[in-house]
Amino acid sequence: MFDYFTPSNWFWIFMAILISCYVKIASARHSVPPLPSFAPASIISLF
Numbered sequence: 001m002f003d004y005f006t007p008s009n010w011f012w013i014f015m016a017i018l019i020s021c022y023v024k025i026a027s028a029r030h031s032v033p034p035l036p037s038f039a040p041a042s043i044i045s046l047f
Helices: 007-029 035-046
Strands: none
């Protein structure tokens, strides 16, 4: 039943959740580092 969903879809959904949480935390701190410097670190931390 779940074979219809490819792992890549779940990966991008998880990444979207991470980015949304990062934006909320960054906006709360009023200090937003460049997103490109954060994206590779989050991808590396996943593996």
